[in-house]
Amino acid sequence: MPLYYDDVVWAYGSSEGLLVYPVSGQEYCALDIALGNSQLVPFTTKGRIIRRVRLNHGVLVFEWAEQEAFHQLNEGEGVHRHFASAFDVWTDKGEYDTLPDLAASKPGDAAEGERSKPQRWHFALRAEWKIHYLGLPLATSDRFYSAHNGTHYALYVWQPNRSPWGEDSPLERLTVWDIGNPRRAGSCVPVAPVEPDMIRSITNEHLAPSGLRQSDTPSLRSLALDSETRDPHTGQSTGHLFFLTEEHRWAAGFQSGLPPPRFHSVRTTGIPLQGDGPVWVNECSGNTANPACRGDAFAVEEEHAWPGWAPCWRHEDFPYLTVAQVVDRAAGVRFSARQCFTMDVVSVNRGPEQGTASSVSRADAREGTKGADDDGALQREVRFSDGTWGRIMAKGQIAGDERWLIGETSGRVLTVLYF
Structure with a gap:
């Protein structure tokens, strides 16, 4: 997988x-x-x-x-x-x-x-x-991951050992740049491009104390930054950079650690964007999403959508793996693409509503499936027709909001589904 x-x-x-x-x-x-x-x-x-x-x-x-x-x-x-x-x-x-x-x-x-x-x-x-x-x-064996917001850009590079004797460790480097401030709204005055300032650079052995070093079996999936990483009063760089790592029982080769986890594990590790400080770690392991986990699928509140929370929605429907999702928090709508070996599902969920499972109408049943969680919150899922996966999930990534869903076919054709 x-x-x-x-x-x-x-x-x-x-x-x-x-x-x-x-x-x-x-x-x-x-x-x-x-x-x-x-x-x-x-x-x-x-x-x-x-x-x-x-x-x-x-x-x-x-x-x-x-x-x-x-x-x-x-x-x-x-x-x-x-x-x-x-x-x-x-x-x-x-x-x-x-x-x-x-x-x-x-x-x-x-x-x-x-x-x-x-x-x-x-x-x-x-x-x-x-x-x-x-x-x-x-x-593809030389991996690089990046993230940016309005003021900063972060890059992590992992390169395999190419020594014929294999005595060297992989090369790892984390670099953070300050890319300046956003252009003021309404300003059309030409501004010369800036040369970003490198504010942090960490290599192999210096990544280990924070738990960021990947070594021979990298499990890093992505990087993320706080949405705001500029102090509005001092102009100094602040906030955190996050490493999202993931391991799955059925993953193989460079995509799996030694030994592999029992089921599926996601972890977010955060460090200060600049300088030294405490390391943030949030982990979710198992074959289901923990009800207490804040990184769930419908993280409607901004604090719950913080990138520091481990994305436990990835294994919310084990043995399916949720490969990608799009959440429109304002509309309370979530699209998800899940896969289990040769089976794949693309669906849309409506956000939880307070009620009881007995309140499901026949019209709701015809439209999709509806279930209740432990708090009695109703949630409806509608599955798309067969073939939708092939139209949008060839690259394992989707985007959009409640109005449309965007993905790519294996023939490198962009597909936009309107609703």
Whole structure:
């Protein structure tokens, strides 16, 4: 059972409602899904290999490598220099203030006229920098994980031991950059890109005291940052960086530790973004989600959606593994994609409602399944038709909100399901 998938080269920003994806001509396009408007992003892929794209906190980041190898590692592998380009993304509020209720509007009415009003998004290069001092091979065995928010960017790199005698440990490095402050809303004055400041760099032996060193069997799945990592009064870097590690009984090779866990284990380890301090550890192990665990699927409250909580929703329906999910907390809607060997399920859940199991109507039963938890909170699940998995889950990642769900096919075709 795969725990890791190839990175996607598209991104969706839930707060912006923008889908950024590659188009022909070595360019990227940004689609405002609600309005149907699209425009080109001022970023070229010429001479570049895109490794990953991510949009959140109003910052669009392209992680890319030079197409030509900088030097040869051996006869079959070359080392490519890797960079990151960070763009501020914003729109003029006066151009479009509210999102109309498209379901309630009819062609020709006022809401429809509002909908057709053009909205233009602005993209300004904030920073572009080299993210690895030497460069990396393009092999999947050389892993790198990253995360960013509005002010900081973090990168962890794990490289296997390539010594023919195997006496060396894998190379590990954690680096954090301060990428500056977001552009002020409404400002269209050109600003020169900044050179990010490296505020932290930790290598092999220095990762061990915090429990972050992966050694020969890396189980790291992703990185995360606090949403705010800038002190508003002093301007200093603050907050935490989190490592999410995961091990599964059925995972094999580099995806599993020694010995493997009995069932499935997820753990979040947090360290201060800068300087020394206490290490935060939150772990959830077993074959079901612990009712007391705060990292559950419907973490509606912001404090419960904090990245420091272990994502116990990953094994909430054991032996199924929840590969990916999208939670629209404001709407109380959650999409999930679960897999168990050759069986796969894509479904949507409505948030818990107070009531009793006996209050389920026949209409509810026809629409989907509905169950009650220990507190009597009702939750309804509707499963999508067979074949949905193949249309959106080839890369193990989905995005969207209550209005649409976005994924990728095995043929590298983006699919948008509208509701």
